[in-house]
Amino acid sequence: MAAALWLVVAGGMVRAQPAPVAPDLLRPPDENRYVDRAVPDVLLLRPAEPSVRLSNLWDQRPVLFTFVFTRCAGICSPLLHSLKAATAKVGGAGTDYQVVVASFDARDGPATMAAMAHDLGLEKAPGWTFAALSTEDVQRLAPTIGFWYRWDETSQQFDHPAMVVAMDHGRTARLLVGGEVSPVRLQEVMDQLHGKLVSIYPLPGKVAFRCFEYNADGRLRLHWGILLMLLPSLAAGALTVLIFQRRGRRD
Amino acid sequence: MNPTNLSALTNAKPPSAALRRLTLAWFAIMFLLFPILVLLGLVMRAGQSNWLHKLSPEYFYAVMTLHGLGMVGLWFVAAMAVLSYVLKRYVSVSLWASRLAMALTVLGVGLLIACTLVGKFGAGWYFLYPLPLHPGGAWPAWSIGAFFAAIGVLGVGWLVWVLDLMRAVSRRYSLTASLGWHYLRGRTEPEVPPVVIITTVTLIAMVAALISAVIVLVLFLMEWLKPGFTNDALLMKNLTFFFGHLLVNLTLYLGVAVLYELMPAYCGRPWKTTRYVALAWNAVLLLVILAFMHHLYMDFVQLHAFQVIGQISSYLTSVPAAVVTILGLLALVYGAKVRWTLASLLLFLGVVGWVIGGIGAVIDSTIVANLRYHNTLWVPAHFHTYYLMGVVLMLMGAVFHVCQELAPMPENPGRTRLTIVLLCLGGYGFLMTFYYAGAHSVPRRYSSYPELLSKGVTAAQVSTFFIVLFLAGLVLYLWETGKRWRKAWLLP
Numbered sequence: 001m002a003a004a005l006w007l008v009v010a011g012g013m014v015r016a017q018p019a020p021v022a023p024d025l026l027r028p029p030d031e032n033r034y035v036d037r038a039v040p041d042v043l044l045l046r047p048a049e050p051s052v053r054l055s056n057l058w059d060q061r062p063v064l065f066t067f068v069f070t071r072c073a074g075i076c077s078p079l080l081h082s083l084k085a086a087t088a089k090v091g092g093a094g095t096d097y098q099v100v101v102a103s104f105d106a107r108d109g110p111a112t113m114a115a116m117a118h119d120l121g122l123e124k125a126p127g128w129t130f131a132a133l134s135t136e137d138v139q140r141l142a143p144t145i146g147f148w149y150r151w152d153e154t155s156q157q158f159d160h161p162a163m164v165v166a167m168d169h170g171r172t173a174r175l176l177v178g179g180e181v182s183p184v185r186l187q188e189v190m191d192q193l194h195g196k197l198v199s200i201y202p203l204p205g206k207v208a209f210r211c212f213e214y215n216a217d218g219r220l221r222l223h224w225g226i227l228l229m230l231l232p233s234l235a236a237g238a239l240t241v242l243i244f245q246r247r248g249r250r251d
Numbered sequence: 252m253n254p255t256n257l258s259a260l261t262n263a264k265p266p267s268a269a270l271r272r273l274t275l276a277w278f279a280i281m282f283l284l285f286p287i288l289v290l291l292g293l294v295m296r297a298g299q300s301n302w303l304h305k306l307s308p309e310y311f312y313a314v315m316t317l318h319g320l321g322m323v324g325l326w327f328v329a330a331m332a333v334l335s336y337v338l339k340r341y342v343s344v345s346l347w348a349s350r351l352a353m354a355l356t357v358l359g360v361g362l363l364i365a366c367t368l369v370g371k372f373g374a375g376w377y378f379l380y381p382l383p384l385h386p387g388g389a390w391p392a393w394s395i396g397a398f399f400a401a402i403g404v405l406g407v408g409w410l411v412w413v414l415d416l417m418r419a420v421s422r423r424y425s426l427t428a429s430l431g432w433h434y435l436r437g438r439t440e441p442e443v444p445p446v447v448i449i450t451t452v453t454l455i456a457m458v459a460a461l462i463s464a465v466i467v468l469v470l471f472l473m474e475w476l477k478p479g480f481t482n483d484a485l486l487m488k489n490l491t492f493f494f495g496h497l498l499v500n501l502t503l504y505l506g507v508a509v510l511y512e513l514m515p516a517y518c519g520r521p522w523k524t525t526r527y528v529a530l531a532w533n534a535v536l537l538l539v540i541l542a543f544m545h546h547l548y549m550d551f552v553q554l555h556a557f558q559v560i561g562q563i564s565s566y567l568t569s570v571p572a573a574v575v576t577i578l579g580l581l582a583l584v585y586g587a588k589v590r591w592t593l594a595s596l597l598l599f600l601g602v603v604g605w606v607i608g609g610i611g612a613v614i615d616s617t618i619v620a621n622l623r624y625h626n627t628l629w630v631p632a633h634f635h636t637y638y639l640m641g642v643v644l645m646l647m648g649a650v651f652h653v654c655q656e657l658a659p660m661p662e663n664p665g666r667t668r669l670t671i672v673l674l675c676l677g678g679y680g681f682l683m684t685f686y687y688a689g690a691h692s693v694p695r696r697y698s699s700y701p702e703l704l705s706k707g708v709t710a711a712q713v714s715t716f717f718i719v720l721f722l723a724g725l726v727l728y729l730w731e732t733g734k735r736w737r738k739a740w741l742l743p
Contacts, residue, residue, distance in 0.1 A: 232466065235462050244429075
């Protein structure tokens with residue numbers, strides 16, 4: 001009887017995975033819609049440490065927050081490895097900022113998050129926090145940062161975007177969307193969080209033509225899109241010569 | 252100046268019936284659309300005056316879009332129509348391209364009216380990326396398609412017309428002759444009138460402008476229709492303002508080309524090409540293409556060098572076009588027995604408006620000034636000045652001249668004076684309210700003003716009075732010109 005009850009409860013927990021409807025389902029979040037939005041102050045259920053509110057962390061220093069789940073067979077592990085490498089290169093974790101890795105999966109708890117931290121070699125890393133959230137807190141937090149997740153019955157996996165949210169004093173400062181966290185982009189985020197103007201950065205998505213490329217060292221380089229700026233004048237000149245040349249041939 | 256070739260100026264060969272009818276048909280479009288577009292402007296200012304409580308913000312911006320695009324497009328086609336007529340003295344202008352442009356213009360205008368007044372498409376005449384694609388519920392998807400279709404249809408028609416006019420010039424003049432390069436070397440043969448040189452310069456740049464519009468349109472459509480395709484916002488803004496800046500300024504130059512051709516007839520003196528005229532207008536070709544960068548001063552991501560180029564070329568553009576033209580015009584009228592008719596007065600006053608608006612433009616193209624004036628009503632103030640009281644007056648004068656030439660009728664000096672007074676009083680009064688508001692930092696493109704910007708409300712209220720005065724002058728003008736138009740239309 002107890003076993004049956006446990007099965008029902010466990011099954012219910014899996015089946016009752018809340019899947020917030022994505023604002024733009026299946027598309028990466030658009031940073032424009034989430035920057036400077038207030039983030040709910042959720043409770044982080046940490047392994048081997050007392051639970052702490054997110055505000056306890058962002059009141060001290062900016063937070064780089066990411067949602068993962070431990071049973072992920074897809075993007076979560078590459079994302080975390082990439083984030084680990086980027087923070088190591090940029091430096092400052094624990095002093096300039098905190099990294100919070102939280103699970104949105106109701107099956108995860110502090111213990112599974114501890115295991116994840118151990119697998120990544122980050123269980124004792126300064127400035128890194130692995131935590132679980134209650135279902136209610138996940139449902140409150142996810143929509144405000146553009147995160148969505150959807151259960152796929154075939155693969156028995158969650159479909160979700162890969163993203164890191166820079167939070168500053170309870171507000172979203174930047175979104176880094178994509179499975180790879182570039183040290184250059186992370187440095188830009190750090191610069192911005194420390195009040196330095198970052199005048200230009202690329203948004204995710206296939207931007208076919210740009211006028212310029214911006215490097216983190218502050219230099220702009222011309223890109224292919226500049227040819228589109230020159231094309232009208234060149235075409236006008238060519239058409240003019242062609243039209244007047246035809247006049248010459250007639251003569 | 253030697254009064255040579257006056258017979259060519261005053262006894263121009265009559266046009267063919269086909270060209271006459273086609274030109275008059277273009278004028279009819281202008282007579283119909285201009286008052287409507289002015290009324291749309293009145294509706295906007297009345298809305299900003301808090302007198303039209305039923306005017307929702309969505310409709311305000313839809314009206315603003317139609318007013319802006321409508322005016323810019325209308326005066327471009329009016330300038331091309333007058334120029335085609337005037338150029339017949341020197342080159343053989345074909346009519347099929349003009350007819351095609353007319354058909355596509357009518358279609359394009361219909362689409363524009365549908366997408367704005369019915370669909371409430373309100374992205375502004377500059378349709379700045381990415382706003383057209385992200386209406387936030389303000390306009391439906393079909394109106395986006397209708398808008399792009401309108402731009403495409405208008406662009407194709409106008410590009411074909413421009414290329415055909417260039418072809419017509421090329422049949423008589425070589426490229427170097429039509430640009431007046433021999434004048435730079437001190438030679439005066441072959442004689443090329445200023446209207447041909449200015450037209451050639453303008454048409455070359457216009458081709459570049461229209462091609463830029465095509466590129467922007469294609470990029471917009473790719474993002475609209477192909478999920479995942481994203482444009483670079485900076486590139487789109489550069490392309491859009493390259494097109495828009497050139498379209499407006501080149502329309503102005505087309506009007507100036509007509510001025511060079513028509514004004515001598517009223518002064519009894521020719522206005523010939525000199526080395527300075529050739530040099531000035533060849534310089535304009537390069538400078539007008541570079542000056543568009545002054546539209547992106549506030550885009551701090553734009554390359555710093557582009558901002559500097561924008562300011563320098565904006566300053567320099569005014570020198571050849573305005574200084575040479577103004578000095579030439581003053582020399583033409585000084586000491587001459589000028590026949591001051593409605594046509595010559597409007598042509599002359601158009602240059603005055605161009606100068607005044609040009610000064611405002613040069614001020615605004617100074618980066619440190621632009622920091623204050625950008626996105627205030629100073630900006631519409633200066634461009635309405637050189638447009639409404641500049642090229643529009645010039646073209647109104649030219650249209651009257653053509654109608655009078657086709658169907659001569661005695662002019663009533665009293666009505667002429669009243670027309671001029673109403674147009675100038677109304678026009679400049681309306682503009683002063685813009686300058687006043689802009690100097691008090693009232694922002695542009697606001698459908699209504701909050702309490703903090705009460706000066707904007709006052710300025711809008713006062714401006715409606717002057718718009719009504721302008722409209723009264725416009726009615727008188729349409730009456731006088733319309734009489735002659737009708738007589739010319741009924742000619743066999």
